[in-house]
Every structure is written in C-alpha cells, then in structure tokens.
Amino acid sequence: MTSFVRTAHRLVIKIGSSLLTNEGRGLDHEAMQGWAEQIQFLRKTGKSVVLVSSGAVAEGMRRLGLNDRPKALHELQAAAAVGQMGLIQGWETCFRSYDVGTAQILLTRADLASRERYLNARSTLSTLLGWGVVPIINENDTVATDEIKVGDNDTLGSLVTQLIEADGLVILTDQAGLFTADPRKNPNATLIGEAKAGDPNLETMAGGAGSILGRGGMLTKVLAAKRAARSGAHTAIVWGREPNVLNRLASGESIGTQLLASLPALTARKQWLGDALPVRGSLMLDEGAVTALCQEQKSLLPVGVTGLQGAFERGELVSCLDKEGKEVARGLVNYSARETTKILGQPTESIENVLGYVDEPELIHRDNLVLLQG
Ligand SMILES: Nc1ncnc2c1ncn2[C@@H]1O[C@H](COP(=O)(O)OP(=O)(O)O)[C@@H](O)[C@H]1O
Numbered sequence: 001m002t003s004f005v006r007t008a009h010r011l012v013i014k015i016g017s018s019l020l021t022n023e024g025r026g027l028d029h030e031a032m033q034g035w036a037e038q039i040q041f042l043r044k045t046g047k048s049v050v051l052v053s054s055g056a057v058a059e060g061m062r063r064l065g066l067n068d069r070p071k072a073l074h075e076l077q078a079a080a081a082v083g084q085m086g087l088i089q090g091w092e093t094c095f096r097s098y099d100v101g102t103a104q105i106l107l108t109r110a111d112l113a114s115r116e117r118y119l120n121a122r123s124t125l126s127t128l129l130g131w132g133v134v135p136i137i138n139e140n141d142t143v144a145t146d147e148i149k150v151g152d153n154d155t156l157g158s159l160v161t162q163l164i165e166a167d168g169l170v171i172l173t174d175q176a177g178l179f180t181a182d183p184r185k186n187p188n189a190t191l192i193g194e195a196k197a198g199d200p201n202l203e204t205m206a207g208g209a210g211s212i213l214g215r216g217g218m219l220t221k222v223l224a225a226k227r228a229a230r231s232g233a234h235t236a237i238v239w240g241r242e243p244n245v246l247n248r249l250a251s252g253e254s255i256g257t258q259l260l261a262s263l264p265a266l267t268a269r270k271q272w273l274g275d276a277l278p279v280r281g282s283l284m285l286d287e288g289a290v291t292a293l294c295q296e297q298k299s300l301l302p303v304g305v306t307g308l309q310g311a312f313e314r315g316e317l318v319s320c321l322d323k324e325g326k327e328v329a330r331g332l333v334n335y336s337a338r339e340t341t342k343i344l345g346q347p348t349e350s351i352e353n354v355l356g357y358v359d360e361p362e363l364i365h366r367d368n369l370v371l372l373q374g
C-alpha cells in the first residue's frame, strides 16, 4: 500500500484544533514549526500546498481565560477573532523562518455558494499558489452564523479541495486514523488502513468530536473524504504528531487511513452545484425515476416524483430521495415547491394544463443534476 501523497501535485492539509493548541493549552509553536518545515519539504518536491487551520476558538478561549466554549454566538465569534490573530501570527512566523510567504483567507459557506465569489476565491488561491505563497484558510467565524457557516473545517477542507481541484486532502488529527469505532470509547476498535471514500459502512463507524475543542469528529472527516472524492481527490486521515508524518506520506509510506476516490471526477460546475450550494428541500422519487436518473442519465420529470418537502423556489438546490429516504442526487429545480406540489406525478404534457404555463419540460434538467453514488 503506497500513500497517494507521493504522486499528488496539489494538496490541502487540514489541522484540527486540539492538535494545534495542545489540547487547549495554547498554540503548540514547536509542532507548528515542525509541520511548516515538512510543508516546505513538500513544496520543494514540487507540490502545491494549501493549509486549512482550525484553532481560532480554542486559542481565543485560552487567551481570554475561558474554560468552556462560549454558548452565546457573539461571544464565540469574539473568541474566534482573538484566537485567529494568534493562529495566523504563529503560522506566519513559522513559514517566515523558511522564507515562505503566507496569506490569510477566511471563508463562509455564503462565499462558496455564490458562483461569482466561488470563482473569485479560486482565482485568488491559484494566484497565491503561483506566487509560491502558502494560503492559510479558516472559516470566517467572526461573521458566520448558522445560516451561512460551513460549521467544521473537515467540510471546509473538502470544499477547498474541490475549489482548487487538489488531488489530495490530508487531515491531521489527534487519533491514528479512522478506527472501527471511537477509540476513546471502545478500546477494541481497530485502525482501518484503506477503504473506498464514500463507502456507507464508514459513516456508521465514525462518531462525533473527541473533545470540546474539536467540531465534527470522525464523521465529518469521512464525509469530507466522500466529497473530496467527487472531484477525484483521495483523503488521508492521520495522527498529526506522528514523527515526520507529512514527509513520510510524501515518500509513499502509508500511515493512518487512506480513503480513496474511485469514481471519475465531476466537472467543476457540478461539484460546486452539489456541494457549495445550500439544500432548500427534497423530492421523493419513485423507482422508475431513480433508475432514469442513476442508470439512464436522464433528467427528472414531474411524473416520477411522489412527494416533496421544503419551501424551495425555482432555481434552488433540492435533494432527490429514493423510497427509503436515501439521497441519490441533487439538482437545481425548475419549479418552486408551490408549483411542484401541483404537477408531481403528472406527465410533462399536463404541466401547461395544471399551471397555465410551462417553464421547462423537466423538473430538474440533467445538466443541473449531480448523482451521489456510494
Ligand atoms: N471511528 C472513529 N475513529 C477514530 N476517532 C473517532 C471515531 N469516532 C469518533 N472519533 C473521535 O473523533 C475525534 C477527532 O475529531 P475531532 O475531535 O473533531 O478532532 P479535530 O480537531 O482533529 O477535527 C477523536 O479524538 C475521536 O475521539
């Protein structure tokens, strides 16, 4: 088993809060220096690296002397603002010692959901990489509210992987990798060396965060791998304190867990459509519609829809669910929820009779549809 990192050209490396802040005791400058040195080594071997760094809230809590994560949103946002200063200062100092420039990029889901801002972020990141600068990304926690936030940096890391079309995502965390169960709770859990990204069994093994510092736990990492795989990228989940972890991965040593992409990459627009936009509702599909979408590469017609949920508008993203409620696809819907309620189950020829007009013959056109296999 060889690590995919060896042949990757463009990598996103994500480092979690508890690793960075020494389990909340304060930024671990020595460890940061070690990762910066290894990233510099990777860059010297011709790889481009984008860093996704957590730790703003954890470091803010330490600087403010808070023992518990603030519950009030304004306090959480303020703590993140305090901690982000230390975080970026720390990274700047580490990379500066190797004469490498850094850039701070703070994003929210709203930035990624707007096609224009998404493309802007992409060209800024490409420009920085072209200049040999290491972009350091975090969520813009100081302005992020529930409606516009990504919520955890594993997800953000996978969105950035898609954004820059990286071929690998490396998640450094506080466990050796993905285990068959949370090793903090189950001492008999064993490490998974390699699996297929998107394998639904992985989601049942992965639990929540291990400490008050972490956000998503293993589940968000497994889901991040699934998303990254949609753009053809592989994911490694590894213990960040493993000596020389990044250099060893780059030399091909397989450490931790590798979740490998097995499907052809979606086009950049379809990745954006399926992952960056918020889902506004869902459509329940009959078996014929699921077959038409998943096996026959067809558009979704109203006749194959048996029900819906949500108050979506025309042009918004909706989930397509099979009879068991499993999401099989996502797409931009041509009719609002109000209109869809009236035409569901109807043949396309009846749309005009029922609504008095026809916007499009399909409920979701194939070009605006993303299949979610795996
Ligand atoms: N199946 C699993 N394998 C490994 N760790 C797991 C698993 N399920 C849950 N976890 C927990 O996930 C934690 C890592 O996630 P998290 O706390 O969010 O860290 P990070 O800050 O690195 O994102 C581990 O400390 C562990 O307790």
Ligand SMILES: N[C@@H](CCC(=O)OP(=O)(O)O)C(=O)O
Pocket: 015, 016, 017, 018, 053, 054, 055, 056, 057, 058, 080, 138, 139, 141, 151, 152, 153, 154, 213, 214, 215, 216, 217
């Ligand atoms: N944006 C937040 C990090 C959120 C997060 O996902 O944390 P983690 O699970 O430790 O990667 C912060 O900087 O505190």
